[in-house]
Amino acid sequence: MTSEKDISLHDKVLKAFPSADVTEEDLVQNPQFCKLLAQLSEHVDSTGLPKSRRKQLVKAEGDLDCELKKWMRPMITHQLLEEMVQEHVVGKQRCKQTAEDDKFYKTLEQCLLAAKCGVGLQLGDAPCPVLGISAEHLKRAMPSEQDICDMQDRLPKELEKHLKKKANSILGFVQPESEKDSEGLKLKKFNHLPQMLKAERDRIEHLSKENEDLAFKLTRETHNYLNDSLEHMRLLQTLLLENRLKVQTEIDRKKLQYIEAKCRLAVQKIRFQMLEVQLDTYTPSKIATHKKISEHLETDLLASQKEKQDVKNQLDSYEVFGQEFKDLAEEYARLQAEIQAKKLAVQALTNPDAK
Known part of the structure; x- marks a missing residue:
């Protein structure tokens, strides 16, 4: 009989190692192995990594995340600038843009294209060996210095406007009710948007963890339910067999009576048919x-x-x-046989073609 202490120990082991191919039946059949896993769970995490190594891994992942953010910052900025150019191109189809806007976005697009070509072709002092393009070619394709200076002066303002638009869309997604807020309140919420997103992510992770716990409990309850159902089915089968043995004799007796009556009826039908055949035959x-x-x-x-x-x-x-008459009869029979044989021989000599 499994005690409550053993059940809690099984739950602890199964929760500590969810990815391990271990079932509760394995733990019940191997109690020492179950205790070993329970002790091991105090020193390692669910993946089997020691907890001291897990701290080092978390620190390394944090450092890697910081470096990744530094590396991705210029890429994200470049992507935002490309989005601004694309939105301007799409906006031109809907409504008329000013000449200054067209000039600004055209200059920005040329600079982005030149930068992308420089990075993609890895241009340095030497020209590209395949296309023969050098940095001087790209420099000649760039807009004028004045246009670039004007674009750079206006770029922070436009980038801030674009970021504010994206932040509004994200805030509207996280908090739909914030669309009715004032600009000052929205600005305050912008400053807390990373914390809000982190809180939302933590909430989702917490719900996911709760979902995993509920799934574990559901699996356990399902397992217990199936075991109880199998036990009930075995008991029901035993009861059915016992009741069937009790009533089987009466059922067999009824069946025997039915078969006997059916046989008597069949014999009577056969006799009736035989009489019909006799009546039809013997008129x-x-x-x-x-x-x-x-x-x-x-x-x-x-x-x-x-x-x-x-x-x-x-x-x-x-x-x-007596015996004399018997001998005479036998001699007579022998003479008759010889006479018959000689007749056949004479007939064969006189008529050799006869068969």
Whole structure:
């Protein structure tokens, strides 16, 4: 019988190692192994990594995250600038833009394209070996210095406007009710937007963890339910078998009576059909004919019996003569056989073609 302490220990082990291919039945059948896993769970995490190493790994991941942010910052800025250019191109199709806006975004697009080509082709002092393009070619394709200076002066303001637009969309997604807030309140919420997103992510992770715990409990309850159902089915099967054995004799007796009655009915039907066949076969005229044939046969039988008796009497009279008559009869039979053989030989000589 499994105690509550053992059940809690099993739960602790299964929760500590969710990815391990271990079931509760394995833990029940191997209690020492279960205790070993319970002790091991105090020193390692769910992935099997020691907790001291886990701290080092968390620190390394934090450092890597910082470096990754530094590395991704210029890429994200470049992507935001490209989005601004694309939105301007799309906006031109909907409404007319000013000449200053067109000039600004055209200069920005040329600078971005030149920077992308420089990075993609890895241009330095030497030209590209495949296309023969050098940094001087890109410099000549760039806008004028004045246009670049004007674009750079306006760029922070436009970038801030674009970032504010994206922040509004994210804030509207996280807090739909914030669309009715004032600009000052929205600005305050912008400053707390990373914390809000982190809190939302933590809430989702917490719900995911709770979902995993509920899934674990559901799996356990399902397992217990299936075991109880199997036990109930075995008990029900035992009860059915016992009741069936009790009533089987009465059922067999009823079946036997039914089969006997059915056999008697079949015999009566066969006899009835036989009588029908006899009635169809032996009509009154056929019966009279059979009587005449029977009388004739009886007369012949009596005559045959009388002839038999006469022959027997003659044989009895012959037996009076004894052994001499028997020898004469055998000699007579032998002579008859020789005469018949000589007749056949003479016939064969006189008519050799005869078969």
